[in-house]
Amino acid sequence: AYDAETNGNPYMDNPDDRKQEGSLRFYKPKFSYIFCDMDGTLMNSKSQITSTTAKALIEASSRGVKVVIATGKTRPAVISALNMVDLPGKDVIISEFSPGVFLQGLLVYGRQGREIFRRNLDPNVCREAFLYSLEHKVPLIAFSEDRCLTLFDHPLVDSLHTVYHEPKAEIMPSVEFLLAGVDIQKLIFLDTAEGVANTLRPYWAEATRDRATVVQAVPDMLEIVPPGSSKGSGVRMLLDHLGVTAKEIMAIGDGENDVEMLELASLGIALSNGSEKAKAIADVIGASNDEDGVADAIYRYAF
Numbered sequence: 691a692y693d694a695e696t697n698g699n700p701y702m703d704n705p706d707d708r709k710q711e712g713s714l715r716f717y718k719p720k721f722s723y724i725f726c727d728m729d730g731t732l733m734n735s736k737s738q739i740t741s742t743t744a745k746a747l748i749e750a751s752s753r754g755v756k757v758v759i760a761t762g763k764t765r766p767a768v769i770s771a772l773n774m775v776d777l778p779g780k781d782v783i784i785s786e787f788s789p790g791v792f793l794q795g796l797l798v799y800g801r802q803g804r805e806i807f808r809r810n811l812d813p814n815v816c817r818e819a820f821l822y823s824l825e826h827k828v829p830l831i832a833f834s835e836d837r838c839l840t841l842f843d844h845p846l847v848d849s850l851h852t853v854y855h856e857p858k859a860e861i862m863p864s865v866e867f868l869l870a871g872v873d874i875q876k877l878i879f880l881d882t883a884e885g886v887a888n889t890l891r892p893y894w895a896e897a898t899r900d901r902a903t904v905v906q907a908v909p910d911m912l913e914i915v916p917p918g919s920s921k922g923s924g925v926r927m928l929l930d931h932l933g934v935t936a937k938e939i940m941a942i943g944d945g946e947n948d949v950e951m952l953e954l955a956s957l958g959i960a961l962s963n964g965s966e967k968a969k970a971i972a973d974v975i976g977a978s979n980d981e982d983g984v985a986d987a988i989y990r991y992a993f
Contacts, residue, residue, distance in 0.1 A: 719753050719755045719993050720957075720992060721755060721938060721940040721991075721992055722755065723757075723934060723939040724750060724755055724758070724941070724942065725951060726758070727759075727761055727921075727942065727944060727948050728759060728771065729761070729854070729907055729945075730908065730944040730945060730963060730964065731942055731961055731983070732759075732942075732979075732984050733771065733979065734979050735963075737771070737854055739774065739775045740982055743982050743985045744776075746988040747783055747988070749989075751783065753993060757783050758790055758928070759790045759791070759792075760790070760791035760921050760941075760951055761790075761921075762792075762794045762876075763855070764792055764856060765797070765836060766836050766856075767857070768784050768792070769784060770855040771855045787802055787803040789801060789931075789932065790928075791924035791925055791928055792924075793833055794876060794905065794913065794915050794919065794921050794947060795924025795927075796808065796875040796915060796916065797875060798931075801931070806928070806931050807924065808835075808873070809875065809919055810873040810875055811876060811902060812901050812902060812916070815902045816874050819879075819894075820868065821865060824841060824865070828880070828885075829879070829880040829881075831847065831856075831859055831877065831878045832868065832874045832876075832877055833874065833875050833877070833878070834872045834874050836857060837860065837872075838851075838858070838859040838860065839860050839874075840859040840861055840862065841862055841865065844880070850880070875915075876913055877913065878914075879894075879914075882910055883909035885910075886909060886910060886911065890912045891904055891906070894912065898914060902916060902917055903918070906947070907946075920947070921948065921950065922949070922953070922954055923950070925950075925951050926954065936954050939954075939956060940955055940957040940987075941955035941957070941958050942959045942960075942961070942976070942987050943961075944960060944961045944964030945965055946967045948964075948968050949967050952971055952972050953971050957974065958971065958974070959973070959974045959975075959976045959987045959991070960972035960974075960975055961975075961977065961978055961979050962978045962983065963979050963980070974991070
């Protein structure tokens with residue numbers, strides 16, 4: 691898709707060597723769209739967007755490059771995170787009126803921010819997961835559009851709101867009450883990285899079989915999503931809706947859930963802090979999310 695030999699070193703070995711904002715204003719951008727992940731990519735390890743990265747996003751937008759968020763987060767979480775650096779707005783990066791791919795591609799918003807796709811999780815899988823959560827005292831969050839639902843309070847549940855910017859979880863009195871009258875797009879178990887790797891992932895990969903798929907964006911969370919769904923499929927759907935070809939897009943990510951998106955894009959950039967799967971499929975390996983890897987990638991490759 692992208693010839694690294696022709697277009698540049700596939701390893702961004704010097705973050706300080708990035709091109710400065712405004713230095714390329716008289717050149718046509720190489721890409722019309724940048725599809726970008728949030729956790730571990732746009733956000734650093736403190737779940738913050740730095741001023742350097744914010745300036746790069748504004749520079750891209752000012753040059754006519756549209757930045758589209760493709761994430762496992764809810765739309766309110768993305769808007770909240772960008773609010774911290776004064777980025778939201780109808781004509782800037784993300785708002786209720788802009789396109790985007792959310793909840794691992796299970797909610798896709800198109801022109802004017804209108805919903806063009808939604809996929810829900812099997813209610814039986816949701817019921818089994820919440821019964822498991824109660825029995826084993828492992829926190830579990832259900833994502834229903836812009837809401838987060840759970841059965842009991844826990845510091846890890848709080849962190850989803852305070853650290854990851856997700857809507858504050860609503861505590862439901864029972865499993866049946868939680869499931870009544872709502873469509874759930876995905877579930878997230880919260881545990882230690884060891885607990886996820888050694889217990890939760892093996893158990894739920896087997897328990898869900900063909901009824902759901904387990905994925906991970908970060909080591910200490912296990913996500914359960916409908917089978918065959920992916921962030922990449924959401925990106926494809928949005929491209930079709932917008933009438934945009936894969937040749938026009940650059941994608942930046944870090945997780946195994948970004949692999950399909952990185953593979954689809956004309957230029958796929960995996961940050962150096964990313965998973966081995968993401969780095970193996972990417973055209974370019976960028977600086978880490980703690981080294982303003984997104985800003986570096988934008989200045990090096992987008993313009």
